[in-house]
Amino acid sequence: MKKIRVMITGIAGKMGQELVRTVAQQKDMLLVAGCDISQVGKDAGEMCGIDAIGVIIEMDLGVTLREVRPDVVCDFTYGEALRKNLPLYLENRVNMVIGTTGLTPEELKKLEDECQQREIGCLVAPNFAIGAVLMMQFAQKASQYMERAEIIEFHHPQKKDAPSGTAIKTAEGIIEAKDRAYEEKSFELLPGSRGGRLGTVNIHSVRLSGFVASQEVIFGGEGQTLTIRHDSLSRVSFMPGVLLAIRKIAKNKHFYYGLDKIMKL
Template sequence: MTDRVSIPVIVNGAAGKMGREVVKAVVGASDMTLFGAIDVKPDLAGLDVGEILGIGPVEVPIMNDLQSVLCAAAQESGSAVMVDFTHPKSVYDNVRAAIAYGVRPVVGTTGMSPEQVQDLAEFADKASIGCLLIPNFSIGMVLLQQAAIQASKYFDHVEIIELHHNQKADAPSGTAIQTAQMLAEMGKTYNPPLVSETEKLPGARGSLADEGIRIHSVRLPGLLAHQEVIFGAPGQIYTLRHDTSDRACYMPGVLLAIRQVISLKSMIFGLEKIL
């Protein structure tokens, strides 16, 4: 039983904004052990990750060689987990390497192509290794998406606005894309055109996702992570909004994912699938 043993956890991107929160959460969890802390910043290599985060020494140095840590975890444990909050350019290789070593990935990094996701799903399935791809670890966002699905039964017009800090590397956000996909799976086409639209500036109407759903991305300092799903009908507007004010809100979902991925044998996409 995974709740009776200590789960070894590798945090990839440990010195990043999300990685720091994950390290703190793992260190504070009674059923987990921080096995490794990976970050590409060369000036941090060898330093105690706890000292860097201001939580005191945890006797885990920051390393910049993911492969060596995965190898060590595979040799010591058959139930290690890698939590990845890195960059869209590196996440595919990170996840593929983890699966190859038998380390179960929990992935919060977004920006992979559908082809990359499909390849990783097939690789995880062949290896019988659990893998969780989760665009958003917030319970509140799961509730918003479920409410949007219910609303879609009664509204034919919907657009999505996602707002993030200006250091986010991919757009639209993985959460917005996932929300659009969930709405598209309802078996209807949204936003039937009433006029022939012309964009005076390319992209003014946002990205066009499946089934006619538009996604608009905003990037500004001062924002963290926010999403609106706006439904419209004659005489009324129905708005669902989720606002993140602290990254700590994601940690219950991250810890749940770490505990759940141990028992999986394939890839699962979305936090709602394990709640």
């Protein structure tokens, strides 16, 4: 059986390390390379607490891509790093699974066009947890029956962007299902106390130690409220979704935004 040759960019980060441990256990995958700006020169397996796997962490992304020629590269870095990495992925025509958030709608459309022109498979997902995808689906359905919604998202302090990509995609789904005019009647004594706003949906971002990734979507209606919540208690929760994406992108030269696009929902 031909194995999927996987490369991880941002391999020394928490998501990268979890993915090393996960890919190492898959019979149909082989980790062939990893890049980062830290832990350079170390064995990827030993770095994340398992046995040595013979994959040495590199710093030069362009050279590594040309020498290794992976089937799929997984990028779990941060917005500015991803913007520098994308031209190299496209130049080397490597299929991409991107968990890094922060790209604008315009940047996503440009990436989609580039992938289609070069026949490159790409999946960009703000959240790889299956439960989070279901939460977004349920929220979109509920929005058809409830008056309006607000979102509260909770992440660890190291998360660089706010609001999260998951919160934005959830709000977009709610707006798509039912976007009606809403007049904000409250007055902010402290600017920003009502959070940010996308369409009719207010989004509040919490950054505290102890959280991995959680989100509440709170709906209000006549005499009732409805709360839909998802909690990722560890980064293990993201791995089934990442594996699903790798297997899909290795065989399909299409562009997908959101894990839901490849799930049977």
